[in-house]
Every structure is written in C-alpha cells, then in structure tokens.
Amino acid sequence: MSLRPCFRTCVLWPALVIGLASANLLAAGAAPATTPAAGLPAFPGAVGFGALATGGRGGSVCHVTTLANAGPGSFRDAVSQPNRIVVFDVGGIIPLTADVDVSSNITIAGQSAPGEGICLYGRTVSLAGQSNIIIRYVRFRQGIAGDRGKKVLGMDKSSNIIIDHCSVEWGRWDDLGITVGSSKITVQYCIMAEGIHPQSFGALIDTVTEVTLSHNLWMSNESRNPKAKGTIQYINNVVYNWGGTGLCGGHSAADHSLDVINNYFIKGPSSNDTFAGQFLATDHVYQSGNLVDLDCDGKLNGVPVTEAGFRGGGSEYALPTFVSAPAMHPPIPVTVDSAPAAYVRIVAEAGCSLRRDPVDLRLISELTSLGQKGKTLPHTDDKGEALAGGIGEVRGGPPPEDSDHDGIPDSWETAHQLDPKDPADALKLDPSGYTHLEVYLNSLASPAAPVK
Ligand SMILES: [Ca+2]
Ligand SMILES: [Ca+2]
Numbered sequence: 001m002s003l004r005p006c007f008r009t010c011v012l013w014p015a016l017v018i019g020l021a022s023a024n025l026l027a028a029g030a031a032p033a034t035t036p037a038a039g040l041p042a043f044p045g046a047v048g049f050g051a052l053a054t055g056g057r058g059g060s061v062c063h064v065t066t067l068a069n070a071g072p073g074s075f076r077d078a079v080s081q082p083n084r085i086v087v088f089d090v091g092g093i094i095p096l097t098a099d100v101d102v103s104s105n106i107t108i109a110g111q112s113a114p115g116e117g118i119c120l121y122g123r124t125v126s127l128a129g130q131s132n133i134i135i136r137y138v139r140f141r142q143g144i145a146g147d148r149g150k151k152v153l154g155m156d157k158s159s160n161i162i163i164d165h166c167s168v169e170w171g172r173w174d175d176l177g178i179t180v181g182s183s184k185i186t187v188q189y190c191i192m193a194e195g196i197h198p199q200s201f202g203a204l205i206d207t208v209t210e211v212t213l214s215h216n217l218w219m220s221n222e223s224r225n226p227k228a229k230g231t232i233q234y235i236n237n238v239v240y241n242w243g244g245t246g247l248c249g250g251h252s253a254a255d256h257s258l259d260v261i262n263n264y265f266i267k268g269p270s271s272n273d274t275f276a277g278q279f280l281a282t283d284h285v286y287q288s289g290n291l292v293d294l295d296c297d298g299k300l301n302g303v304p305v306t307e308a309g310f311r312g313g314g315s316e317y318a319l320p321t322f323v324s325a326p327a328m329h330p331p332i333p334v335t336v337d338s339a340p341a342a343y344v345r346i347v348a349e350a351g352c353s354l355r356r357d358p359v360d361l362r363l364i365s366e367l368t369s370l371g372q373k374g375k376t377l378p379h380t381d382d383k384g385e386a387l388a389g390g391i392g393e394v395r396g397g398p399p400p401e402d403s404d405h406d407g408i409p410d411s412w413e414t415a416h417q418l419d420p421k422d423p424a425d426a427l428k429l430d431p432s433g434y435t436h437l438e439v440y441l442n443s444l445a446s447p448a449a450p451v452k
C-alpha cells in the first residue's frame with residue numbers, strides 16, 4: 001500500500017477498509033501485537049477515576065493538517081469519527097465557527113502540535129454522550145463569540161475520560177462542565193480561568209459519580225471553582241483570585257461527597273474572603289491539609305483551613321457534614337503533594353504548558369504575584385475577553401518529517417529502531433504495554449519531575 005500526503009488511503013484494523021473517510025486520515029495497517037494489559041494508565045502520570053481510559057489506542061492515526069474550522073484535515077473532521085489517535089501537523093489558533101462534537105474512543109494528542117501548540121477558539125467543544133477519551137495539551141477558549149450558557153469544554157452523560165494539561169478559559173457560563181450522569185473522569189494539571197459574560201463561573205460538576213480533579217489551577221472565576229455535586233475528589237488544586245466564592249458545595253437536597261485534600265486557596269484582588277462556601281449538611285466533606293492565604297502580601301504564607309472555613313456564601317448556607325476519612329478510592333490514586341508543593345507544580349506546568357502562550361503566561365504571572373495581580377472578568381457585559389487582551393497569537397511551526405505518516409517523526413523512529421518507511425510499526429506494542437506511537441507521544445510530555 002502506498003501512502004501519499006495528497007491522496008492517502010485508510011486501513012482500519014482489523015478489517016481492511018480502503019479509500020474511505022477523510023483525506024487526512026492515515027492508518028497504520030498492522031494489528032497491535034497483543035492486547036494491552038488491563039490497568040495500564042492512559043499515559044504515565046494519569047491518575048484518578050479517568051486514568052484507565054484507552055482513547056484511540058489501536059485505532060487509526062489521524063493528522064490535523066490545517067487550522068481551518070472544517071473540511072479535510074481539520075480538527076473538526078479528525079474528531080468526527082471514533083477509534084482514532086489525533087495528532088497535529090500544525091500549531092496555532094483554530095477559529096471555530098460552530099461547536100465541535102468529539103467522538104468516543106479517541107486520543108487527542110495536543111502535545112504533538114508544533115510551535116506553541118494548538119488553541120481551539122470561538123466555540124464549545126463537547127464530549128456529550130461519549131466515552132473513553134484522552135485529551136492532552138490543548139487550549140480551549142470559547143470567548144464572547146460562543147453561545148451564552150454553554151461551557152468551553154463540556155461533558156454530559158460522558159464517561160471514562162481524562163483531560164490532562166489543558167487550558168480551559170473564557171467560558172460563557174462555566175469554563176468546564178461535567179454534568180448529569182457523567183462518571184469516571186479525571187481533570188488534572190489543567191487551568192480553568194477567566195469565565196466571562198454572563199456568569200464568569202469556573203465549572204459545574206453536577207450529578208456525577210467518580211470524578212477526580214487534581215493539580216488544577218482555578219483562577220479569576222467569579223465562583224464555582226468548581227460547584228461540586230456528586231462524588232468528587234478535589235486534591236492539590238490551587239484556587240486563585242476567586243470573586244464571590246472559591247470552592248462551592250452542592251447545597252441541594254441530594255447527598256454529595258467531596259474529598260478536599262491539600263489544596264491551596266489564595267486570595268487575589270477580586271476576591272472576598274469566601275474561599276469555600278455554599279455548603280449544606282447534605283454535602284459530606286473530608287478535608288485535610290488545605291491551606292488558605294488571605295493577606296495578598298505577595299508571599300505564599302497560608303494557614304491551615306479549618307472546618308469553619310467552609311461556612312461561607314450567605315445565611316442560606318451551612319457547614320457541610322464532615323467525615324473522618326476520604327470516601328474516594330480510584331483505580332490509580334492521585335500522587336498527593338503538600339499544598340505548597342502542589343502550588344510549585346501548578347506554576348511550573350498547569351495548562352497547555354509545554355510552551356505556554358501569552359494568555360497563560362499572563363495568568364501564571366498574575367498567580368505568582370500572590371495577591372497583587374489578576375482580575376475576574378465582567379459578567380455584566382461583553383467586554384471581558386477584550387479586557388483580558390484578546391486571543392492574541394499562538395505561534396505554529398513546521399512539523400518534524402514523518403515520511404510514512406504514522407505519527408512518529410523519522411528521527412525518533414530511527415533512534416528507536418523503528419522503520420520510518422513503514423507505518424505499521426506505530427501501532428505495535430512496545431514492552432511497556434503502550435503502542436510505539438503512544439510511547440513517542442508520551443515522550444513529548446514526560447511526567448513532571450518530583451517537586452523537592
Ligand atoms: Ca500571603
Ligand atoms: Ca513515521
């Protein structure tokens with residue numbers, strides 16, 4: 001089978017299906033050598049309830065070759081069908097003019113994008129109704145052109161998903177949504193920041209089971225960092241410059257369970273003192289090792305959070321029901337840092353951080369001012385995105401040479417005893433249990449070095 005960039009054929013394992021699907025779809029024609037071992041993390045460093053997602057492992061390799069909103073080679077086209085590993089031959093801003101629906105059994109490997117990486121801008125990206133998805137190193141920015149009431153990145157009735165090192169910003173209600181019926185989801189090392197008109201909220205996590213939120217930065221959202229309704233792990237997050245409320249309880253008639261462990265709440269210029277609130281006795285909370293820093297003095301010098309610290313948000317709220325042990329035990333536990341160590345790790349690598357773009361660089365510089373800089377964006381008018389400085393530029397760059405289009409560059413194939421002229425090797429398993437393509441993609445995004 002010959003493979004040419006301008007007229008590629010597609011071979012889907014196990015059946016041979018030739019000459020279908022989009023022009024940017026490339027298959028690796030060989031079967032995986034064996035079935036990967038059960039219990040293999042989605043990638044080294046994947047933790048929590050979504051950590052066992054396999055995404056598009058064993059499926060076809062699909063190249064995003066254009067920044068266009070739609071059409072052959074577009075991101076929209078790449079994620080429109082299941083059983084794919086999506087890699088990027090382009091970096092920069094993809095201006096979306098309509099929402100994007102992602103299919104099941106997909107890996108979106110944003111770390112493969114050249115230059116400063118990839119940014120999906122202008123509309124919502126939805127994983128609603130889908131399962132088994134791995135997304136790493138992607139910027140999602142909805143912005144004021146998006147639909148009022150929608151999330152930047154939305155999961156509804158979604159399951160078995162891990163979102164890693166993504167930036168989720170400028171949402172037109174919440175930045176992130178994990179809603180009704182969703183389960184087995186991890187969001188780790190992400191930034192949820194600067195919600196805009198009309199609510200400026202961080203995230204609605206509502207009526208879910210088994211959700212892990214770890215090592216995320218929640219920043220300059222008016223409230224809901226997140227709003228937590230369901231069974232949720234909340235470990236090693238940093239919440240900076242909330243507006244009215246930081247972490248919000250579920251405050252409903254239904255029972256909710258929330259493990260709040262070793263997080264750091266840091267007040268900013270927009271914040272009142274309600275770093276946690278909107279709880280009722282139906283919220284069952286385990287809290288341990290959390291710190292709060294309310295003095296805006298430019299230094300990280302928080303004090304331990306007490307149970308009384310959860311009593312905020314107004315007279316209609318109450319203390320949660322505190323429990324004496326964590327309630328959540330995912331298949332791969334979160335590697336728990338101290339709250340100060342989590343802060344260091346988040347400053348270093350939260351969000352789409354292989355190469356941070358100007359928006360995220362600004363956010364991190366505001367965070368590290370420790371109370372001096374940062375602002376929530378107005379939820380009363382449409383000016384927020386402009387006040388934030390606008391989308392600016394995300395620089396692209398040339399992709400590495402990949403002669404057989406299997407997603408692995410020639411140089412890496414040669415260095416690792418693969419064949420740069422044979423696309424079949426990419427989907428074979430290496431001894432680690434991952435396919436060679438996954439080993440390459442994981443090498444672009446090595447797990448963080450331990451924080452000393
Ligand atoms: Ca301080
Ligand atoms: Ca190759």
Ligand SMILES: [Ca+2]
Pocket residue numbers: 404406408413418419420421422423424425426
């Ligand atoms: Ca190859």
